[in-house]
Amino acid sequence: MRDNSKMTQPIADHAATNRRITTLSVGVAVVLVTLKAFAYGASGSVSILASLTDSALDLVASLGTFFAVRWAAAAPDAEHRYGHGKAESLAALVQSGLVMASAVFIGLEAVRRIFRPEPVSGGGWAIGVMVLSIGLTGWLIWQQSRAIKASGSVAVAGDRAHYSADLAANVVVLIGIISGSLLKAPGLDAAAGLVVAVWLGWGAVGLLKTATGHLLDAAAPDDDRNGITSAVLDDSRIRNVHRLRTRISGNTLMVQMHVDLDASLSLAEAHDIVDAAEKRVLARYPHADIIIHADPAPAVAPATEANAAPTSGPWG
Incomplete structure (x- = not known):
């Protein structure tokens, strides 16, 4: 059950909070893509490639959320009497498809390199970039958690869930780079990329279920x-x-x-x-x-042993 006691700010303030945190999310995604592109160029690591692709999709997802929360906050108009709230779910539906396509691509590349390992170079740079990425992602999740407490935004909560999964995936990637560059076991690097691909696919399925549930008017919990x-x-x-x-x-x-x-x-x-x-x-x-x-209310006859019956439940 949602903690509605914390949703006391005016709706305008909630919208401002959502705009600020989605702008921050886009900025962090741009930085992560830049850093990981550099690390992949220096190392050739498949797990870095997996993480780079994931961050690129994060940027697309964050941009979708960026525009969706602004559209969703728009007041009802003559053509949308119930408002524009489902813009968030529509954006999430598109994001889930992108994430699933990425998971398939990374999975195929990881399997190829498991059977045909390629050396991982520039491990020091790659490790440094991943440590920085983990710290930056953790900071963003903390900021998003604060925003959710203030606004209760479903879109921001979904974005935070995505970055939380990325945080764990980045740890797996870091392990893969260390294995490939320092332990000279490139097959482990490819295996780490495969783990990230599975993680992405699982996240895409969860996002798809949530988005379609809202779009198909699923009941509240x-x-x-x-x-x-x-x-x-x-x-x-x-x-x-x-x-x-x-x-x-x-x-x-x-x-x-x-x-x-x-x-x-x-x-x-x-x-x-x-x-x-x-x-x-x-x-x-x-x-x-x-x-x-x-x-x-229907007339209720006096209860007797002959006609007493249980009353209907809350759902009628």
């Missing part, structure tokens, strides 16, 4: 749906929640539901009850877009 239902039912005048539907668009949680109210209530009274329920949900989920439809 059970914890969130239970939290919504609990908030609505805090008022005893609301007898039941049913036909609850949720989906996620960018940072916005879309919520629709029906609630049962006493049929004798006036329209104004029913409106006040529903309005209060919406405010309780918003207190837990500040970025929610909520629609609640009031239904007259």
